[in-house]
Amino acid sequence: MTLSYLRQSTPHRGCTLSWFVEGDGPPVVMIHGVGIGAAGWRPQVEGLASHFRCLCLDNRGFGASQPLGGALTVELMADDVLALMDAQGWSSAHVMGHSLGGLVALALAHRAKERVRSLALLCTFASGAVPTRLTPRMLALGLRTQLGTRRMRRHAFLRMVLAPDELAHADRDALAEQLADLFGHDLADQPPVAMKQFGAMRRADSTPYLREFAGLPTLVVSATHDPIAPPSAGQALAAGIPGARYVEFPNASHGVTLRFAEEVNALLKEHLDSAEASRQAAAPARAGER
Template sequence: MPNIKIDDVNMYYEVHGEGEPLVLITGLSSDHKTWLPFLPAFTNNYRVLIMDNRGIGQTEYPDTQFSVDDMADDTAGLMNKLGIEKAHVIGHSLGGRIAQKLVLKYPEKVKSLILCATSASQPKRSKLMLNTLANEVNNGMSIGALLKIMMAISFTENSFQNVDIINERIDSRAEGLSRDYAKNFARQVQASADYNTVDELNQIKVPTLVLAAEYDFIFPLEFVKELAEGISGSKLIVIEGTGHSLLLEEPKEFIKLTLGFLSKINK
């Protein structure tokens, strides 16, 4: 798929499948490849849009700081360019925050929301941790070290049965990433640092499913509950035994819950 120019951003995107539009928005420092394992489950019934957010992957943008609002504008602009008037939207982590801003700024473009392992306000512990990581990255921390720390705080103990293999895979991935990856990780952290939609959640009127991870270190359960309680009529489901990367630790459960929710939305 080509890139499309959206204002000051040249966005990389892919469209797969046929049916109602479904937009998938990735989390912090993740690109469109996050969603590739899930496409077979979605593309039978949905026209699926995946993309690289501003600051990651093959999306090009000015060498400046940006905000979550900017990323929501990017998503809306991409939808417009592709002729997508309205879509179901799934967002994980930072992607869930982008999805919140998308529906708040462009309510006419969102048919339903699935918000995964995300929040409406910023946990102080997570802010300290991520800001410290961003500062260390800017001061020269290796990309391999960054990836290993992010994995350690995003997955549960069960995902670390063979640490040697994990280290090899992360080191191999880090070799293919430039310092731009690290710089833009820091920018995405900064974009989300003071995020707060608590007082706006009552404006969200679309059917909403909130998925929480039982052992989420980045967005603890109390913060995900705050999000769900702020959206009238939303449904909260806690996926037991998972960490922040719940969709990767329990992909079958993630697919079952999302498809079940989407199937009940009026066509």
């Protein structure tokens, strides 16, 4: 399938949201986290677009989704996603979220569970207090991404999102250039909206309403070496959602969707196919109730 990644725009609540949609099949919305936009989902779109219709957006204030349009909250970002679903005429969709995007997906499901066919929560957490805590490791990693030469900052960023084994024999300069294309910016630079995104994430907590997602097909994915969303956070998230499936990638870190795309895509397709099959099986029962 030939993919164009043709950008479209939709004005919503003070921001012109930038997004693209690719593929054919049941609808899927993909939401990224801090400092990365729609392009970061290209590895997943390339693997799933032959089976699903994938919508990816730049979160407000990032990339081409400008201006910010007011105080940033996870709830506002969830409302943005619902507005784009409305623009597509989608009454419901499968929803995927990575990192901060996972909190947005949970907020969307809390507000409008009937519009969510399934959840895929990748390298994320129930509470934004987890990734914003100042542990010694995160403090050291964060400082290294802000100090030194541009090359040093790029290499420090790689250590934050990739596992040690991935970096051991890698050409780090080439890797930083490759990831910059997906992140939508030089890894030496922090996008202006990043601190506002961190603030929105820090204030968000889905823990009180996780149990309401019982019956909603949910996949939770963690990576063993992730310092931002450690496996303990993914395990707690999965434990809080009745029936959720938990999968951990042992040789990966926060960038698992980018670096292990083939394996992640196979897992996502299995999850989406299963959710669609369950939905189709339930359709006659729902019709009978009417």
